[in-house]
Amino acid sequence: MLQNYFKVALRNILKYKFFSAINILGMTIGITACLLIILYIADEISYDKFHSRAERIYQVGLHGKISGQDIRTASTCPPMASTLVAEIPEVEAATRISPYWGKPSVKYNGKAFTEEKVIFADSNFFQFFSFKLLDGDIATALKEPNTVVVTEATAKKYFGNEQAMGKLLVIGNDNRSYKVTGIAANTPGNSHFSFNMLISASSNEGLKSTVWLNNYLYSYFLLRENAHVEQVNEKFKFLVEKYVGPEAERFMGISLKQMRSQGGEYGYYSTKLTDIHLHSTSKDDIEAGGNVMYIYFFAAIGLFIIVIACINFMNLSTARSAGRAKEVGLRKTLGSLRGQMVGQFLAESTVYSFAAVIFALVACYFLLPHFNLLSGKQLGMATLVSPLFISGLVTLVIIVGLVAGSYPAFYLTSFNAVEVLKGKVRAGMKSKGVRSFLVVFQFALSIFLIIFTLVVYQQIQYMQEKNMGIDKSNxxxxxxxxxxxxxxxxxxxxxxxxxxxxxxxxxxxxxxxxxxxxxxxxxxxxxxxxxxxxxxxxxxxxxxxxxxxxxxxxxxxxxxxxxxxxxxxxxxxxxxxxxxxxxxxxxxxxxxxxxxxxxxxxxxxxxxxxxxxxxxxxxxxxxxxxxxxxxxxxxxxxxxxxxxxxxxxxxxxxxxxxxxxxxxxxQLFRVEQRMGTIFSIFSALAIFIASLGLFALAAFTSEQRTKEIGIRKAMGATVFSLTVLLSREFTKLVLIAFVPAALTGWFISNHWLSGFVYRIEVSPWIIVLSGVTAVLIAWITVCYQSIKAAIANPVHSLRYE
Incomplete structure (x- = not known):
């Protein structure tokens, strides 16, 4: 039975080559965009999960409030880590990292470089985190003063094919020599901080400080199993009273009680390691984090694109329903059950979906390097061939197939066989309510994407060109x-x-x-x-x-x-x-x-x-x-x-x-620039897919009204009047789509802009321009088919059928 379903589905695809090509192209573009978005989102939500104990690791943050200024920073003081282990039973271990001030010069054998991402780290760094040490002892690599661990890429940069272990690197302006005691694997791209070199913390006298008001490094602790982080957060208050209070009085001349009476505050809080990249409330982290709002935006646009591609399939299937109605009638007369015919139509849409997924995987493979350049990531196809993703892909094929084929399957199979064979269904099938609704929905999404893309572009331009009060050029x-x-x-x-x-x-x-x-x-x-x-x-x-x-x-x-x-x-x-x-x-x-x-x-x-x-x-x-x-x-x-x-x-x-x-x-708004570029591309793809569907729908409408066009032309109708006649219906639908799209676009854009103190206002002209753009896209799409039908020889039109 299934084999027969797919055989008939393949015949129908080959029979209607033009419409099949439109469907497969639209779905391929949609699924390709969706796969790239999935790769991006999967990478964003995977940050720091490669650490074996990630669920129990927390970063300490500092919350201060003075004179109404609220400060939440990831910077803490040198004695924090050791004190946590010594005085809070729920803390199993702790470690610190401190970026090297500036970019130090590093010299070896006549070669000199300015090195980035150089970090001072405690001796338990590789025991605490799950960064891989390829050569060296994780317990002793960072134990002694004047020792350094370099990544594999950094070792290659300085030593080429030489053995790096035991070599001496001259680091910093004081020309101090450091012995290489370990080779680490290159930092994974989904880590909230990365490094090229790790210098032993014992090499830095500043890290031996016992001052609690000197906050400039990053402290992490490992929560004991079955302990709760709330217990640690509660005991932070005790540390503040015991250590910060006396220092505040000694160095600042004010007690904590006086500070609080003036509306001030001083305390610590915890951020889960896996939350740092997307959900941290701290400023001044070691590297800039992501933005969970952009994850929601990209997920939404991926969903929009898939929905628009499915709508194209449903529109064309319902538009061609008159041609398939007799097929349904004959099948019913010959004893086919409705369930079997539903299965046939769903199998047909699944074949479309499967073909589109295969093409999309190939397209994704070739486009991924370009997408990496745009997104600033290092995404690979490995995610797409993992068992979990393959099972998800199979699910996607089935879901898209079911969604895209659901309406035609249940709509076409609901006709009465006798009325279909008598030809009475054709008139009833001219009802365009569902098809019109789907076109409106498609273009509402498209207009919304145009509005939001224009707002993002204008905000980025504003940030680049705004008078900052300084002249940053030259x-x-x-x-x-x-x-x-x-x-x-x-x-x-x-x-x-x-x-x-x-x-x-x-x-x-x-x-x-x-x-x-x-x-x-x-x-x-x-x-x-x-x-x-x-x-x-x-x-x-x-x-x-x-x-x-x-x-x-x-x-x-x-x-x-x-x-x-x-x-x-x-x-x-x-x-x-x-x-x-x-x-x-x-x-x-x-x-x-x-x-x-x-x-x-x-x-x-x-x-x-x-x-x-x-x-x-x-x-x-x-x-x-x-x-x-x-x-x-x-x-x-x-x-x-x-x-x-x-x-x-x-x-x-x-x-x-x-x-x-x-x-x-x-660099401050590089994330927004990248997001704007990616969003613009995906928005353009969504609009293109919607236009593709409209193009095919206009072609089918012109085909269905061929005889009417011939008669009107024979009676003296001009090409222009016929073009307006055929385009009017689609123009109305786009104008209807404009209202909900404009309201949604205005609301979402203002919500995004609320994250900027210095921002543009959403101009009414952006809304109007988006509507005009959508109408022009629809006109250009439909007019080609309309003009083609209008200029055809009426003799051939009247001989049609």
Whole structure:
């Protein structure tokens, strides 16, 4: 029986080649897009699940609140991990990781590189996490000072085919040697942090600190079996009272009780390891996480595309129902049961679905490298050939086959055999209610996708072009100029003489962001205020091109500026100053209190993400920091060649690396850019599939009305009037689809934009443009078939049938 079903299904597919090709093409595109989306989502939700004890590992976060500023950060203090193990029974083990400050130079055998992703790690790192150590002992690889574990790719980079174990690498500006004691497998792409090198924590004196208010590293703990994380969270309060309280009073001059009476807070919380990538509420994690909202968006668009492809099949099947009605009547007359005929139609749609899945798998294989470039991932086909996925794919074939073939199967088999054979069903079958509803649904989805895609595009353009309060263009950044040693100033002076270089500024800050956030007090007040702070020289304002609102910037004419401070508008508001210039602020640094005088207020500029308000920021004067900002004019490429030559003249085999300020800021919304590009492509595919179905439906309608067209043309109807006649019905359907799509698009777009403090408004013109675009797409799609039918010779039309 089944063999007969599929044999007849194959004959019908071959009989109606045009409509079969449309169906298979639409479903292939839809399933291909869906497979790519599934791969993307599967990777996103798999983060950190490769760790054998992932369900019991948690990251410690710090929650603070001072002067109304709420802070949730993943940064914690050096003594946190050991204290958790010693004083909380529910904690089985703990470990720490601390990124190397900046990008250190690494040298071996005459080769020098600036290395990224270098991390200090505790000795139990490989026992705690499930990163693979290919060579070395997991218990001792990071135990001794001045030891380093490198990844397989990093070992290849420095040592080629040589044996890496036991070799010495010179790391950092202090030219300290580290012995290679382990080779780790390359970090999996679905880890919330990655590394190229791990340096033993015992090599870093700072990690031996016992200060609880010094938060700059990441702490993780392993929960004991049968214990509950809520028990640990509750005992965090005890640690705060025992350790943080005395330090707050000693260093900040305020007790926790006083802090809380002022509306402040200080405490810790836990984030499950597998939640860090998509569900973390912490800022400042070691690497940028994902966004669970985008998972929902991509899942929705994948579902939309499959639904649109299924609708195409259902539309064409119901449109061709008149031609298949006699087949149903004859089958019933010859004794076929309705269930058997339902099985026949479902088998036919399943054959379409199966063929589309095969083509989709092939297309996915060839498109995956391009999709990886777009998404910034390293997805592989291995997921698609796993037993779990294959079983899911078989389920998808069956579901798509059933959904796509359900309506034709039950609709066509419901006719009375006698009436079908008498030809009475044809008139009744002209009812287009269901088909019209499906077309409306298709184009409602398409218009919604157009609206949302335009909103995403405009928001990204807005973020790229918005006046941030600084001029980020034509600024080149050289980090770690301290590598030049005694030649650092000679290099700067030589660079200042080059044509095209307009201004130079040393700073300790790495933009975007601010490297340090700390507590200040207004002189004569016990109220704490939290601000970001960085150091820069006299020419910093000329390089960044921010504007002063009040007062002045640092000047060589005022020696007292060494004890001066610049605030931004948000900081002046934080302190409640009406006339900030001349006010005094207390700043505690390394146990000593400095009294700083406000010399100026700079207008707010965006130094962080567009998703948050500009927060209080201060700048202090320091002339000789490590990061050099170079404002230039003219060709960047020729300037880079000049800078590299001067660097080589003043360095002894130090790596030369640079970035551009605008590129660094663009990284802040790189995720949104990628999401927008992928969303645009998938939206275009969804619209194309909908248009494909409309094209086939218009072709079928024209075919059904061939005789009518011939008569109208013989009676004097013009090509234009016939085209309007045939297109009018589809245009009405698209206009009907516009209303629900516009409302949904406006609501979803505003919900997405609510995640940005600095955002566009959804313009009515975006909604109108989307509707006009959909109507134009429908007209172009339908008009081809309409004009083709209208210009046909009426003699042939009237001889039809």
């Amino acid at each position: 600024v080149l950044i050289l980090q770690n100029t301290g590598r030049l040693g005694v030649n650092k100033e000679a290099f700067r002076n030589a660079l200042a003489q080059q044509s095209g270089v307009t201004k130079l500024s040393y700073t300790n800050n790495t933009f975007p962001g601010v490297n340090s956030t700390t507590v200040f007090k207004e002189a004569g007040s016990e109220q704490d205020h939290i601000m970001g702070i960085y150091y820069a020289d006299y020419d910093h304002m000329d390089v960044m091109k921010f504007e002063m609102k009040e007062g002045r910037y640092f000047s060589k004419e005022f020696p007292s500026d060494s004890m001066g401070i610049i605030l931004n508008e948000a900081a002046a508001k934080e302190f409640g100053y009406q006339n900030p210039v001349g006010e005094e602020i207390l700043y505690k640094d390394n146990g000593t209190t400095e009294r700083l005088k406000v010399v100026g207020v700079v207008k707010n500029f965006n130094f962080e993400s567009f998703k948050s308000q500009v927060r209080p920021l201060s700048i202090r004067l320091r002339k000789n920091e490590n990061n050099l900002l170079i404002r230039y004019e003219g060709s960047a490429q020729s300037l880079i060649s000049t800078i590299e030559r001067l660097w080589r003249d003043n360095s002894s085999n130090e790596p030369f690396e640079y970035t551009f300020l605008d590129q660094e800021f663009d």
